[in-house]
Amino acid sequence: MRKFFIFTIIFSLIFLLSFAYFVKIPSHNANHYPLATQMYDGSANIVSAIYLNFRLYDTLFELLIFSVAVSGVIFYSKRIRESGEIVPDKSFLVRLELFIFGIAGIVWGGYTALTGHLQAGGAFSGGAIGASGVVVLTLALGSAKVHTLAEKMKLEFLENLVIFVMLIYVIFGNIHGGFFSPGFCVGKVGNFFSGRGALLLNSSIGFKVFVGAWIIFYEFSKRKESI
Amino acid sequence: MNAEVFFSIVIMAIGITIVAIKRDLMVKLIGVGIMETGVTLSFVVLGYNGKLPPLLTLPVERVDPLPQALIITSIVVGFAISALSLVFVLYLSSVYHTTDAVKLKKRIKKDER
Numbered sequence: 001m002r003k004f005f006i007f008t009i010i011f012s013l014i015f016l017l018s019f020a021y022f023v024k025i026p027s028h029n030a031n032h033y034p035l036a037t038q039m040y041d042g043s044a045n046i047v048s049a050i051y052l053n054f055r056l057y058d059t060l061f062e063l064l065i066f067s068v069a070v071s072g073v074i075f076y077s078k079r080i081r082e083s084g085e086i087v088p089d090k091s092f093l094v095r096l097e098l099f100i101f102g103i104a105g106i107v108w109g110g111y112t113a114l115t116g117h118l119q120a121g122g123a124f125s126g127g128a129i130g131a132s133g134v135v136v137l138t139l140a141l142g143s144a145k146v147h148t149l150a151e152k153m154k155l156e157f158l159e160n161l162v163i164f165v166m167l168i169y170v171i172f173g174n175i176h177g178g179f180f181s182p183g184f185c186v187g188k189v190g191n192f193f194s195g196r197g198a199l200l201l202n203s204s205i206g207f208k209v210f211v212g213a214w215i216i217f218y219e220f221s222k223r224k225e226s227i
Numbered sequence: 228m229n230a231e232v233f234f235s236i237v238i239m240a241i242g243i244t245i246v247a248i249k250r251d252l253m254v255k256l257i258g259v260g261i262m263e264t265g266v267t268l269s270f271v272v273l274g275y276n277g278k279l280p281p282l283l284t285l286p287v288e289r290v291d292p293l294p295q296a297l298i299i300t301s302i303v304v305g306f307a308i309s310a311l312s313l314v315f316v317l318y319l320s321s322v323y324h325t326t327d328a329v330k331l332k333k334r335i336k337k338d339e340r
Contacts (some may be wrong), residue, residue, distance in 0.1 A: 030291040046281040050296035071305030076314045080321045216310045
């Protein structure tokens with residue numbers, strides 16, 4: 001069985017290589033999305049227009065997969081023995097430095113997410129940058145303190161609401177005269193208030209990725225010595 | 228053939244080989260990560276034509292934005308899958324005290340009897 005598996009893999013790789021060598025993929029009309037973005041969306045970033053407007057269902061189900069992953073991590077990590085929280089560094093100078101870098105990371109993540117429709121970046125990259133900022137902040141303050149802060153701000157509850165925000169956006173968008181009707185809230189290209197619901201979607205998806213990535217990191221960090 | 232496409236397929240091959248040959252679950256997960264990187268690279272390379280980023284504020288000569296939009300989905304789904312598989316491995320290793328796939332199989336069978 002194992003040999004058959006390896007043989008199948010080698011065969012499929014040879015097939016892939018020969019496919020890449022002999023077959024020429026015809027270039028599709030690459031101007032379709034730029035023109036459609038200019039006419040129906042208004043975002044300066046065409047990639048953002050594609051995943052927040054033309055292929056919104058992709059993003060919705062992608063977020064559902066992300067939610068399932070976060071829930072799975074929380075569910076299974078409760079069955080694993082804890083090995084202790086992350087303690088802050090002893091040196092004041094190192095803690096101060098990490099604190100400043102952490103806050104800067106969170107602010108930068110928020111900025112990247114909010115201006116995702118205007119420049120390179122977007123909700124997912126913004127959320128990931130913000131979560132990296134929280135990880136650095138955790139090294140400065142200790143994971144218990146940051147987690148207590150997150151619990152006080154009800155971040156996990158708010159993160160779960162994002163899926164409903166997306167669902168409401170999709171449902172109202174499909175009603176005649178809603179967000180997806182031609183010309184609705186398109187705005188001027190390069191303007192902050194443009195790209196239909198880009199501002200709402202970028203901020204909510206960025207927030208979800210930010211909190212979700214932080215939860216995954218926190219659950220793993222508590223069980224770092226279990227393996 | 229584009230050299231970059233060739234290298235992306237080689238990276239995919241390295242990942243698949245690690246998944247098939249190695250017995251340690253953690254190493255297998257690293258293999259899956261390498262495979263994902265190969266797939267990402269192949270998509271980005273296929274959409275790249277040496278022109279400017281896909282922003283409407285720049286001149287008309289731009290790269291194709293569609294592969295980049297698809298790859299964003301792939302990266303996030305890859306991250307979610309990695310996190311979930313890691314927690315599974317962590318759980319299995321905490322119960323059966325090994326990450327070796329063959330030993331795990333034997334111990335699970337022994338437990339079932």
